[in-house]
Amino acid sequence: MSALRRCAWMLLALALGAPVFAKPYLPIDDDAVLERLPERTDPSLRDVKRLRAALDRNPGDLALAARLARRAIEAARETGDPRFFGQAQAALAPWWKQPDPPAQALLLRATLKQSTHDFTGALADLDRLIAANPRDGQALLTRATVLTVQGRYAEARADCARIARLTVPLVAIACDAAPASVSGEAASAYQALSGALAAPGTDAGLAEWAHTLAGEIAQRRGDAAAAEAHFRAALALDPRDPYLLAAYADFLLDRDRPAEVVPLLKDYTRNDNLLLRLTLAEARLLEMRSSFDAHRSDLEDRFDAARRRGDALHRREEARYALEITGNSARALALARENWKVQRESADLRILLSAAKAAGDTAALREAGDWVRAHRLEDAAITALLQMR
Amino acid sequence: MKSLLALLFCLIASGAFAHKPSDSYLTLERHGAAVQGQWDIALRDLDAAITLDANGDGEITWGEVRAKRAEIVAYALSRIDMVSGGTACPLEAADALIDQHSDGAYAVLRLSATCPQPGPALSVEYRLLFDIDPTHRGLLQYVEDGRTHSAIFSAESRAQTLGAGTAWQQLAAYVHEGVWHIWLGFDHILFLLSLLLPAVLLRHGGAWQPAESFRAAFWDVARIVTAFTVAHSITLTLAALDVVSLPSRWVESAIALSVVLAAINNVFPVVSHGRWLAAFGFGLIHGFGFAGALRDLGLPTGSLALSLFGFNVGVELGQLAIVGVFLPAAFWLRGTWTYRRVVLAGGSALIAAIAGVWLVERAFNVAILPTLA
Numbered sequence: 001m002s003a004l005r006r007c008a009w010m011l012l013a014l015a016l017g018a019p020v021f022a023k024p025y026l027p028i029d030d031d032a033v034l035e036r037l038p039e040r041t042d043p044s045l046r047d048v049k050r051l052r053a054a055l056d057r058n059p060g061d062l063a064l065a066a067r068l069a070r071r072a073i074e075a076a077r078e079t080g081d082p083r084f085f086g087q088a089q090a091a092l093a094p095w096w097k098q099p100d101p102p103a104q105a106l107l108l109r110a111t112l113k114q115s116t117h118d119f120t121g122a123l124a125d126l127d128r129l130i131a132a133n134p135r136d137g138q139a140l141l142t143r144a145t146v147l148t149v150q151g152r153y154a155e156a157r158a159d160c161a162r163i164a165r166l167t168v169p170l171v172a173i174a175c176d177a178a179p180a181s182v183s184g185e186a187a188s189a190y191q192a193l194s195g196a197l198a199a200p201g202t203d204a205g206l207a208e209w210a211h212t213l214a215g216e217i218a219q220r221r222g223d224a225a226a227a228e229a230h231f232r233a234a235l236a237l238d239p240r241d242p243y244l245l246a247a248y249a250d251f252l253l254d255r256d257r258p259a260e261v262v263p264l265l266k267d268y269t270r271n272d273n274l275l276l277r278l279t280l281a282e283a284r285l286l287e288m289r290s291s292f293d294a295h296r297s298d299l300e301d302r303f304d305a306a307r308r309r310g311d312a313l314h315r316r317e318e319a320r321y322a323l324e325i326t327g328n329s330a331r332a333l334a335l336a337r338e339n340w341k342v343q344r345e346s347a348d349l350r351i352l353l354s355a356a357k358a359a360g361d362t363a364a365l366r367e368a369g370d371w372v373r374a375h376r377l378e379d380a381a382i383t384a385l386l387q388m389r
Numbered sequence: 390m391k392s393l394l395a396l397l398f399c400l401i402a403s404g405a406f407a408h409k410p411s412d413s414y415l416t417l418e419r420h421g422a423a424v425q426g427q428w429d430i431a432l433r434d435l436d437a438a439i440t441l442d443a444n445g446d447g448e449i450t451w452g453e454v455r456a457k458r459a460e461i462v463a464y465a466l467s468r469i470d471m472v473s474g475g476t477a478c479p480l481e482a483a484d485a486l487i488d489q490h491s492d493g494a495y496a497v498l499r500l501s502a503t504c505p506q507p508g509p510a511l512s513v514e515y516r517l518l519f520d521i522d523p524t525h526r527g528l529l530q531y532v533e534d535g536r537t538h539s540a541i542f543s544a545e546s547r548a549q550t551l552g553a554g555t556a557w558q559q560l561a562a563y564v565h566e567g568v569w570h571i572w573l574g575f576d577h578i579l580f581l582l583s584l585l586l587p588a589v590l591l592r593h594g595g596a597w598q599p600a601e602s603f604r605a606a607f608w609d610v611a612r613i614v615t616a617f618t619v620a621h622s623i624t625l626t627l628a629a630l631d632v633v634s635l636p637s638r639w640v641e642s643a644i645a646l647s648v649v650l651a652a653i654n655n656v657f658p659v660v661s662h663g664r665w666l667a668a669f670g671f672g673l674i675h676g677f678g679f680a681g682a683l684r685d686l687g688l689p690t691g692s693l694a695l696s697l698f699g700f701n702v703g704v705e706l707g708q709l710a711i712v713g714v715f716l717p718a719a720f721w722l723r724g725t726w727t728y729r730r731v732v733l734a735g736g737s738a739l740i741a742a743i744a745g746v747w748l749v750e751r752a753f754n755v756a757i758l759p760t761l762a
Contacts, residue, residue: 089522
């Protein structure tokens, strides 16, 4: 074996052996708290455990399984913890591989497939649902979301138009605003959305989500004041929504206000997305140096763990980490390209473009410019990146 | 309406996995019959399976874990099996320790196992948590002879067969297994002997005559052995690659039948010149038998071709050793009455009788003879 190969093996063993070299210990104090469960912060999450116990006693009960899956999906959204997605999938196990399961199971299965970026599988399930019931509002809404993530805006908007007759105006307007705002109609989409949000008596959860979306659209349009107002309105309705926290942190980082990110996210270091934003903020703050070093090493471990288990769900975040923290533009570009093959949201294009610029890859730059022109994407940050070349 | 909203939001927000998902870390290190290891399982995952948080306050304390240490070990060990050389390697674990990973606290189990009949490969079947969370993964690190191999257990891929040592050591181990299989598998030896016994003789007008030259006898043997080898290599490969699979009871019965027919043919000759054709035809069936033996040993997924090749080479070497002893001796004795009457006729009759009993045993799944090997 050559010296080089031996060296490579040692490095591999070292990398893989990291958990083995850590020192396991025997705690002394019985009262020492080793782990905090998510239900510590939200006792309603105990429902998931309770429903799981009930389903164990009545396996194959579709209504019960669907309730558990739905509650677990909600829990995954609230906490950002994918274990709940896994538990939802386990609840649907009897129907998971069936070609034609009952509609209730099929919709939840599509939702879970979407959550693991199996967009093709999700669309196949949704197409089947909608073919069976063209007035299935949930299925239409879910399909519009998947199509938007894939950059298939015209098809997404067609689904949103079909929803208009099936639900309250704000849902249909928000459904349409997501694809419309990134395909040449940002101004009218924003106006329609903020107008609908002004109407009284809106469900708080729905308003929180619509405000988050409005904030993102305003931010892309370069209207920082409006964006901030929407994000703050959303935070007032749900201060713990991880998606909202990430969006607002990104806004603050864009506005060069890293000091505000730290108190916002310091209690959410278990969430990789939020830990990344926190680390990005700490990188810009001299006084946060030691905390930055610790968080950076944590992030490194998390990406490493994801790679070891064969996950490709972190690519957007990992590309951003490679570009903005480690300064490895070639790696960032490779990750951003892989990510762009699967997801085509504004943020995906932005990291692709930033990495391409840093790596000096003109082909990728041209590709990104073509996309912006073809879809008439309006995003102040992306426009600035394209102009600066 | 309410449920419509719930779904809408979770879809929007679930664009990426935010937390680290459920993984366990399993390290196994093998030295011959002994396997040592460590298994790190997240306390959160154990809580989902066997409820560590006894008082339900959302915090897992050391006291709560300590009270369930035996249960943690029993639960974990009921979710893993190791097999080597066709025999289970029972696992034991010391009491759980605690370790901090980047995503929280883990229970650490120190594992040890002894494989009573260690073969070249170690098969591990992993079933932890898949019933609770099908997205769970077991990240395995396997060390043998200073080499590290990593693998991932998932709900779709629960079994891993881990190879032994370097490619050369692995090849040598499979060659060794192949040799032993042909020596200990009496049915293959008896079949070969039945075909070889008449090779030093010639059939003339209903009677056996000694072969005129060693050369002629040698080529007759070479034809038979080559035909048998080519045939069983074909089916062994097809079966090992899962291209063709036959029920083992059928295969084992057919092998016994092939021995009966080959032996009877020596006592009441029907086929005398085309014995190599019989060797080829029945060799195809014997190949499926070898494949069954190889499967029992476990095939490392990473080096299927290598182990297949090694096993086959071993079978050939074992076969050649038998031929190397048989041919000179038989040639020397070929002119004697004893060879023709006792060895050829009597021996063949005995072989046919033994194989006939095997045939009944295997076809009807009953035990008549004491096990030979």
